[in-house]
Every structure is written in structure tokens, then in C-alpha cells.
Amino acid sequence: MLPGLGWLVVFMVVPCVLLLAYSFFERGVYGGIDYVFTWGNFERAADPLYASIFATSARIALTATAIAVVIAYPAAYAISRAPVRRQTALLVLVMLPFWSNYLIRTYAxxxxxxxxxxxxxxxxxxxxVDQPVPMLYNEFAVVTGLVYNYLPFVILTVYSSIQRLNPEVLEASEDLGAPAWKTFHRVMLPLTLPGVAAGAVFVFVLSIGNFITPDLLGGGRFQMVGNLIYDQYLSARDWPFxxxxAMALIAVMLLLLFAQALAVKRAEEKGVQDA
Known part of the structure; x- marks a missing residue:
């Protein structure tokens, strides 16, 4: 327990505290940090220019999340209904992309x-087609790269939720004469929503802060929040801003994780009451 907590404190809590502290200082004349307290960085982050970048990032991340969920649910359902001896092999195929570097997968x-x-x-x-279709260096390429790289997270979380379902609940619905689509809509989907929500949060959080995929597949034409933060540290040398x-992005992520945890808790409480 203590080693795990120590790891979290050193590599997660301490960096976040440093980021929070730096955000209240001014940029030095030649870059770096001038230790003068100011609220100006957060006021600047609320500027319409940067707010539009946040909005664009959120839209692209939401699009990638929606597509990933639509693809992942049938895939997870198919894996869960496959013979038991084949499920492990299918899950290995889902995880296979993670055996290679993220950068290599994006270059592919x-x-x-x-x-x-x-x-x-x-x-x-x-x-x-008569002429080559422009599929690279645009929003389509960015969304495709995000969906491809993060799709396994959704498949695994949805598969886990489906596997935890009590088969007798689905059988009871069928015995009562409910057609397959109604059993899915009224029984299976609500019970697996916690897994869908967890996978969706994974994809959205990882997508909105991504900077490699927009840079490579977007050709630098689509600036997302991750690219903006990257540029402030390495190009503009404006660490406080x-x-x-980064703190604004972390706040959005924490809010989403809290909402997801709250939704899962309510779903579990509803399931206990219905039982």
C-alpha cells in the first residue's frame, strides 16, 4: 500500500502541485519563471482565442469518443458471445496494437x-475514385488516429461489463416474450452503461490532451489543447501560461472522472433497488 501511495505522490501529486504553483507566476523576460504572483495566466486562458482551441479539442475528442463507442460495443458483444476457448485469442488481438509504440502506430x-x-x-x-481522396492532414485523419489508438480501452471496459451480466436476467426478458432488440435496449444496455461510460471517459480524456496525433496526422493544421501546452513550454517558453x-485541462478531466464515478454509483444503487 505505502509503495503504491508513494509512487502516486511522487509522480502524480507533486507534478500537479508544481503546475498549480507555476500557473500563479509570471513569465520571465527571457522565458522561464518570474516569481511574481498574478492571476493573469488564468485570465489569458479564458480569452476567446484559447477558449476556441478548447472547444475545438472537445469537439474532436467527443467525435472520436462517439465513434469508438459505436465500434467497440458490437465488437465487445461479439467477443463475449464467442466460444470461451476463443475469447482469450480475440482479446489478445484487441490488445495487439499496444505491443508497438504509439508513434509507430501513428506513422503507419x-x-x-x-x-x-x-x-x-x-x-x-x-x-x-478518379483522383486521390484527401484523407491526410485534416480532421478526418486526426479523429481516425485517435479512434484507432484508444478503441481497445472501450472494447475492454464494455467486454468486462457484459461478462459481469447475469445471464438469467436476459433469459427472463426473453421468456417474457421481449424481442431481442427490446431486451438489448431495456435490459442489457442499461446494465452495461457503467462500462460504456468508463470507456468513453478514457477515450475523451486521452484524446482532448493528445498532441502527437494532431501534429502528425493533422499536419499542424489543427491545434488542440495538448499542442498549445506543448508550444508554451518548448517554443514560447511561457511556463506559467x-x-x-494544463491545470484547466486537468480540471476538465477530474470533472469528467467524478461524473463517471457518480453515474456508476447511481447505476449500481438502481440495480440493487431493482433486485
Whole structure:
């Protein structure tokens, strides 16, 4: 217990405290930090220019989250209904992308999506397009990269929720004459919503702060919050403002995690009352 708490304190709590402290200071003349107290960094973060970047990041992250959930739920359901001896192999295939570096996986999409890439060549060979389709260095490429990299998180959380379902509940619904779609809508989906919510929060939180995917697949044309924070530290050398932006992002993440935990608790309480 103590080693785990020590790890969290050193590598999570202490960096967050440092970020919070830096966010209340001013930028030095030549970069770095001038230890003069100010609220100016948070006032600047609320500027419409930076608020629009937050809004764009949230929209892209929400889009990636929605697509990931739509793809992940049927995949998780199919895995849970596969023969038991095959489920482990299918889960290994889901986790297989994590065996390679995130950067390598992202670069692979550049090969697939560019104008001379495999996808455009396949479309041309099939006669579906006359000119290469612009699929790289745009929002489509960014969302595709985010969905691909974070989809396994949703599949695993939804699969876990489905596996914990009591089969007798679904059988009771079928015995009472409910069609399959109604059993799914009224019984299965509500009971697995905690897993869906957990996976969705995973994808959204990781997507909104991502800076590698927008930089590589977006070609620098789409600046998200992660890119903005990265630039403040390494290009503008404005650590206090970068810290203020990071704290705002952390606050959003904590709020989402709290909402997800509250939703799971209410769902469990409702399940106990219904039982």
C-alpha cells in the first residue's frame, strides 16, 4: 500500500502541485519563471482565442469518443458471445496494437492515408475514385488516429461489463416474450452503461490532451489543447501560461472522472433497488 501511495505522490501529486504553483507566476523576460504572483495566466486562458482551441479539442475528442463507442460495443458483444476457448485469442488481438509504440502506430496511418497510400490505391484500383481522396492532414485523419489508438480501452471496459451480466436476467426478458432488440435496449444496455461510460471517459480524456496525433496526422493544421501546452513550454517558453492551461485541462478531466464515478454509483444503487 505505502509503495503504491508513494509512487502516486511522487509522480502524480507533486507534478500537479508544481503546475498549480507555476500557473500563479509570471513569465520571465527571457522565458522561464518570474516569481511574481498574478492571476493573469488564468485570465489569458479564458480569452476567446484559447477558449476556441478548447472547444475545438472537445469537439474532436467527443467525435472520436462517439465513434469508438459505436465500434467497440458490437465488437465487445461479439467477443463475449464467442466460444470461451476463443475469447482469450480475440482479446489478445484487441490488445495487439499496444505491443508497438504509439508513434509507430501513428506513422503507419500516414502510410495508409496519404494520396499515394494503400487506401487511395485500393480505391483507384476498384474504380471508385478518379483522383486521390484527401484523407491526410485534416480532421478526418486526426479523429481516425485517435479512434484507432484508444478503441481497445472501450472494447475492454464494455467486454468486462457484459461478462459481469447475469445471464438469467436476459433469459427472463426473453421468456417474457421481449424481442431481442427490446431486451438489448431495456435490459442489457442499461446494465452495461457503467462500462460504456468508463470507456468513453478514457477515450475523451486521452484524446482532448493528445498532441502527437494532431501534429502528425493533422499536419499542424489543427491545434488542440495538448499542442498549445506543448508550444508554451518548448517554443514560447511561457511556463506559467502553459501550467495554467494544463491545470484547466486537468480540471476538465477530474470533472469528467467524478461524473463517471457518480453515474456508476447511481447505476449500481438502481440495480440493487431493482433486485
Amino acid at each position: 496511418w500516414i502510410v495508409l492515408l496519404n494520396r499515394e497510400g494503400l487506401i487511395n490505391r485500393a480505391l483507384s484500383a476498384l474504380g471508385l 502553459g501550467s495554467a492551461l
